[in-house]
Amino acid sequence: MELYELTVHELVEKLEKGEVTSEEITKSYFDRIKEKDSAVKAYVSTMEETALEKARSVDEARKAGKTVGKYAGIPIGIKDNLCITGTKTTCSSKMLENFVAPYNATVIEKLNKEDLVYLGKTNLDEFAMGSSTENSAFFDTKNPWDLDRVPGGSSGGSAAAVAADIAPWALGSDTGGSIRQPSSLCGVVGFKPTYGLVSRYGLVAFASSLDQIGPITKDVTDSAILLNLIAGHDSKDSTSVDVGEKDYTQALKNDVKGMKIGLPKEYFGEGINPEVKEAVLAVAKKYEELGATVEECSFDVGQYATSVYYVIADAEASSNLGRFDGIRYGFRSEKFENLKDIYKNSRSEGFGPEVKRRIMIGTYVLSSGYYDAYYKKAQKVRTVIKNSYNELFEKYDLLLTPVSPTTAFKIGEKCDNPLEMYIADICTVPVNIGGLPGMSIPCALDSNGLPIGFQLIGKAFDEETILRAAYTYEQNSNFRENRPTFKGGNK
């Protein structure tokens, strides 16, 4: 087995036994990137020189018997909306094409303390707005299972990188499904933690009340490990929550006996591809066999979540993106005569079509005369949705749903109709509205050989129950025996 095929916990075992060095692991990844990334196009930028330098220094420290972090020398891919000091953070936008981050995101500070090695920055839909990574201003990322198809989005670069073995794990961000949906479409594990568990400091803001950073990994164990590394209260993010020290790997138990799982019937009806439905129901059956109670339930108000989402997310986005004015950082148009021109021309030339569309909608729903009817109403419906979740979680430990209504779609297929693209998020968006944790776990391939994922949704700050159930499923199934084929891509 090649080094790049191993999970992080397997790599660490080899590092600890002295069977392999960090330099060898890192080199193995860059060799693999050179071989595969011209087809997959997961990375916006790579950092080979600094990565190998870092790997060598970790190896020397280990050799000299110095104390190093357990995960020191392990490479990682980082979504390009997270700031790493001194490196470009583009958000896959012309607006930030040449922006060099002047500080580290808190998650990066945390990974630096562990001496992880950065492979590069991964592609995304511009400013994380999209479900296919086709909104990147630079290039499309391809799905390793079929290069003619999208990897999902917005963390499509991170998910495709992990699926293609060009990163052992990666960080993504999730505002309406941007970790879970690409993970599902690429056959990897994606975890959106509870809002507030991971600091958002240094994550370029899209919709501040919905954004959350999380792990994209090859398996559930790695997900728990990476969550351990990034979780924790941060005074730089006033919405971050102090839940005390936790070791999420303690939750990795192969046992779901007595667990109560709700199956919201609304996610198994119209609009869900029959193969997806069948695969997720097979997971439900498996949980029953393993001793859990699975019961159909109703989450009727979930049908409004996507509408609520596009009001709240776009409102927050239009406000957050107001800072891009061509003055302090970011793109400045060359065409101007006065200050107003700089603002308008820089924004018009620097933002792509989807970002502009969302700024327009966000500005509209916040504008005088429409604020109450859209924004305030959406915030109230958000409360109704949260209340409905609370009621469900009085009865159930977890909810089980599909992640995406379909498997990976063809590149270009949904580009002409924004609403059709938005509906790709119906199963994931409600979780962000509720601020809850949700995980995508791969479970099957469809008749085209494309991955299908299922979603586990838990109570706020109960990441452990999700991890335990996901781990149990993984231990009793064999999805990882399937490998991406890299077929297609000849067009």
Added chain:
Amino acid sequence: MAISKEEVEHIAKLASLNLTEEEKERYANDMTEILEFANMINSVNTDEVNETIGANENYNVFRKDEIVQTVDKETLLQNAPSQEDGMFRIPKVIN
């Protein structure tokens, strides 16, 4: 309710965006369709509920008002499209 071209122009002005004629037409259509979809929320009864402002219960989070050195000025200015004497350079504002 269809969004008119005039409304698109008004919103673009508020958002500091220039739109081409083609974009105006496109966004008028897209916004009509998306807002119609968003209007679904009006069928939910919200008489008895308050707005959710943030995803969690945090309301005011205070810290001491102390001066701390975070990022130095030179580093921050490196990203400025135009700068002079340690300041952002912009066109003349007052005639």
